[in-house]
Amino acid sequence: MRKVAIIGxxxxxxxxxxxxxxxxxxxxxxxxxxxxxGVGERPIDAVYVGNMGxxxxxxxxxxxxxxxxxxxxxxxxxxxVENGPASGGSAIKNGVLAVASGHSxxxxxxxxxxxREVIGPRATDIVATMTHPQAEYIYGATLPTMAGxxxxxxxxxxxxxxxxxxxxxxxxxxxxxxxPYAHIHALITMExxxxxxxxxxxxxxxxxxxxxxxxxxxxxGAAACLLCPAEMVGEFGKPAIVVAGFxxxxxxxxxxxxxxxxxxxxxxxxxxxxxxxxxxxxKDIDVAELHDAFTILEIAESEHAGFFKKGAGAKALDExxxxxxxxxxxxxxxxLKARGHPxxxxxxxxxxxxxxxxxxxxxxxQVKGAEKGFSLNFGGFGNNVVSFVLRRE
Amino acid sequence: xxxLVACKCTNCGFVNYPKHDRCLNCRAxxxxxxxxxxxxxxxxxxxxxxxxxxxxxxxxxLGIVQFENKVKAMGRLRVDKPxxxxxxxxxxxxxxxxxxxxxxxxxxxxxx
Numbered sequence: 001m002r003k004v005a006i007i008g009x010x011x012x013x014x015x016x017x018x019x020x021x022x023x024x025x026x027x028x029x030x031x032x033x034x035x036x037x038g039v040g041e042r043p044i045d046a047v048y049v050g051n052m053g054x055x056x057x058x059x060x061x062x063x064x065x066x067x068x069x070x071x072x073x074x075x076x077x078x079x080x081v082e083n084g085p086a087s088g089g090s091a092i093k094n095g096v097l098a099v100a101s102g103h104s105x106x107x108x109x110x111x112x113x114x115x116r117e118v119i120g121p122r123a124t125d126i127v128a129t130m131t132h133p134q135a136e137y138i139y140g141a142t143l144p145t146m147a148g149x150x151x152x153x154x155x156x157x158x159x160x161x162x163x164x165x166x167x168x169x170x171x172x173x174x175x176x177x178x179x180p181y182a183h184i185h186a187l188i189t190m191e192x193x194x195x196x197x198x199x200x201x202x203x204x205x206x207x208x209x210x211x212x213x214x215x216x217x218x219x220x221g222a223a224a225c226l227l228c229p230a231e232m233v234g235e236f237g238k239p240a241i242v243v244a245g246f247x248x249x250x251x252x253x254x255x256x257x258x259x260x261x262x263x264x265x266x267x268x269x270x271x272x273x274x275x276x277x278x279x280x281x282x283k284d285i286d287v288a289e290l291h292d293a294f295t296i297l298e299i300a301e302s303e304h305a306g307f308f309k310k311g312a313g314a315k316a317l318d319e320x321x322x323x324x325x326x327x328x329x330x331x332x333x334x335x336l337k338a339r340g341h342p343x344x345x346x347x348x349x350x351x352x353x354x355x356x357x358x359x360x361x362x363x364x365x366q367v368k369g370a371e372k373g374f375s376l377n378f379g380g381f382g383n384n385v386v387s388f389v390l391r392r393e
Numbered sequence: 394x395x396x397l398v399a400c401k402c403t404n405c406g407f408v409n410y411p412k413h414d415r416c417l418n419c420r421a422x423x424x425x426x427x428x429x430x431x432x433x434x435x436x437x438x439x440x441x442x443x444x445x446x447x448x449x450x451x452x453x454x455l456g457i458v459q460f461e462n463k464v465k466a467m468g469r470l471r472v473d474k475p476x477x478x479x480x481x482x483x484x485x486x487x488x489x490x491x492x493x494x495x496x497x498x499x500x501x502x503x504x505x
Contacts, residue, residue, distance in 0.1 A: 125445035135411040136467050138489050138496045139455050140441065140448045148439030149457060156477065205452075208440040256457045256465045257410075257417060261437065 001100040003230035004243045006390070008037025009352040014183040014221030014340035022051070022058050022114040025222035027070045029345075030110045033224035037236050044226075045104035046077040050091030050111035051344035052084055056126045058114050067110060077104070084130045085293065086379030087111060088223070088347025089248075089386030095227045096243050105228055111348035112222030123218050127343070130380050132254045144215055146255055146381035147294035148207030153262050154296055155209065157311075158303075162209065164314040166194045168295035169213045171323060172331050176338025178365035181349075183219045183340030214295040219340030223349040230393075241355050244280070244372070245389040247273025253383055264304040266385040271305035271376060278372075278389035282306035285389070286370040287357050288328060289350035291378035292335040298322075301376055302330060305387070324365055332357065332365045347377035351388060358392040396485050397499055399464045400424035408463040431461030432504045433481045438470055448489060458483075458501060468499030480504040 010032025012025055020028070026049060049064040060066070064078035083090035088111030098104040115123050128142045136146075154160055169188060176182035193203040193213045203211045233240040249269035255261050275282065282305065290305070292298035299313040307328055308316045316322060322330040333339045333353040336346060354373035356362045373390045399410035404421035415422055438456035454470035458481060469488050472481070481501040488498035 121444070121446040124443060125447065128445050132411055138491065138498050139467055139469055140444050140453055140489060141455060141467060142441065142443070142445055144443060145439055145441045145455055148441065149437045149455070152439060152477075153437045204442065205440065206443045208442075210439075252417065254411065254467070256436070256467055261457075 002102060004096045004099045004227055005230040005233045006225050006241045006243065006351070006355050007228050007233060007236045007238050008033040008039065008226035009224070009355045010036055011181045011223040011349060011352050012221060013181045014219045014342055014345070016116045017220040018116070020220070022054055022060060022063065022112055023066045023070055025114065025220065026063070026067050026110045026112040029112065029222035029224040030067065030071060030108055033108070033226050037226045037238060039106065039226060042106060044073050044076050044106050044108050046095070046098050046107045047073060048091040048094045048107065048109045049080045050087035050348060051080055051113060052082055052087045053113065053126050053343065057117055073108070083384055084379040085341070085343045086347055086377040086384055086386045087344040088349070089377030089388070090347070092225065092348060092351055092388065093246055093248060093386055096246060099227050099229055105232065107227040108224065109227065109348060110222060110224040111345040113342035113344045114220045115218045115342060116220050120218065135254050142207070143293070143381065144207040144210060147296060148210050149255060150261065150381070151210050151294070151296040154300060157262050158314070159311055160296065160299055160314045162194060163190070164299060164317060165210070165214050165295040166190055167317055168292065168298045169193065169337055172292060172335045172337040175324060175332050175365055176334025178363065179334050179339060182334045182338050183217050184334070184338045188213060210294055210296070216293045216336040216341040219342045221340055221342035221345045223345045223352045225348060225351055225355065239359050240393040241358050242391050242393055243388060244391040245274040245277030247271060247277065247387045249273065249385055251383045253380070255381060264300055264382045266382050267301050267304040267376065267378065270385040270387040274374070274387040274389045275306070278391065280372060280389060284372055285328065285374045286372050287332060287354065287367040288330045288374040289333060289353050290330055290335065290376050291346070292331060292337050293341055293378065295337065297378060298330060298335065301378065305374070305376060324367060329367045332362065332367055347386060350375040350377060351390065354390045358390060396497055397429055397466060398426050399429070401427045410464055410466055427462060427464070429460040429462065429464040429466065429483060433458035433460045433483055433501060435475060435477055435479045435481055437477065438475045447491065456501065466499055468501045471500055471502045
């Protein structure tokens with residue numbers, strides 16, 4: 001396999017983008033990535049677009065073909081990749097394999113979702129189509145429901161409290177304030193979301209025990225990156241950021257079938273594979289972008305990926321280890337919690353953030369001296385997980 | 394009760410629900426259909442207050458339970474103050490309207 005490098009990245013600000021269509025957003029992010037790489041008129045061999053629900057959210061299909069058309073990238077091969085909220089991660093994985101195999105030299109990967117085109121309950125229902133049709137969906141189960149069921153068990157077994165969850169939200173909102181691309185630019189406090197008499201109004205229950213500020217927002221947005229063989233990096237003006245490793249793993253569709261529902265097996269295996277391929281240990285990672293669609297997931301993923309022992313993630317959070325200046329900064333971008341979570345965009349946005357961090361281009365949220373980054377994109381409720389390790393060379 | 398049909402692997406005895414065509418435990422392909430038996434024990438639950446399109450309720454309690462014959466399933470809880478490990482009695486009742494059709498599902502109440 002050829003070593004694969006990321007030579008261009010681009011994003012657009014996440015949020016509510018009423019003026020832009022899905023393809024508008026994908027195109028703007030792709031152009032930003034192409035300009036970042038300085039590809040000029042060079043032909044792009046293949047395009048992969050991560051998107052979960054354009055058919056349901058936007059009444060549009062064949063999004064990758066539409067993006068090629070919009071950008072005049074003919075006759076590039078084009079595929080839309082759907083893997084729920086991990087669609088972006090899967091799209092990058094496909095792009096990496098295309099370059100690594102020698103089939104393609106220059107590959108554009110974009111991820112995007114336009115979720116705010118529909119009203120909230122409709123968006124909730126569309127996202128809930130990921131649940132099992134007969135065993136979960138018919139009951140009104142949503143992704144927050146699955147998070148609520150999981151959080152109750154995790155709190156009981158791993159000593160996580162509502163304060164720990166709030167602390168994840170507070171940290172990631174603080175980081176998001178430093179990210180011009182973040183959906184949410186608002187500081188929150190423990191008083192405001194948990195401790196004061198107003199907290200119950202500010203931060204209502206969504207799916208007990210998780211509250212509003214334990215959930216990511218519903219966002220529009222897109223992100224993109226350009227991949228090429230590492231030996232071609234010199235042809236572009238960017239530092240070499242290589243995909244040192246990647247991993248993907250699956251688990252049962254329903255939470256109830258897992259022998260231990262608090263064991264995120266797919267997270268464990270995907271992270272292990274990515275780190276092993278990169279020949280690194282969790283302690284070697286300088287910065288991580290984890291899939292905090294719900295605050296509990298940042299803590300649980302940090303443990304299952306091997307950064308902390310199971311049950312020790314909350315303590316690491318308490319000690320400030322996951323802050324931007326800490327031992328292992330997690331979600332300096334603000335994570336899904338503050339950057340936002342346009343489903344298909346998220347896995348790509350995580351990698352974009354890592355590239356900025358490893359290049360030293362992350363501005364006020366820069367993790368000093370970051371050379372190795374880790375991302376984890378969580379599909380379904382942990383039933384399909386994609387992980388990357390990036391390294392500056 | 395019951396419209397809920399689980400599949401017990403004839404090779405290893407593992408109870409699969411929902412349906413799989415290869416056993417989750419041993420990958421064998423032969424199953425005996427079984428229904429949940431006895432009372433259920435509450436494994437976890439959540440009161441959901443942001444419900445999806447098509448459910449006109451303020452909040453709804455959902456939980457995961459395990460029956461005496463190892464069938465594990467999600468269901469709707471009709472219980473005031475749930476607690477982990479409590480015993481529940483199952484019934485099969487309307488849980489949602491989908492495409493204009495009433496859909497029946499597992500409903501659980503406190504066992505006496």
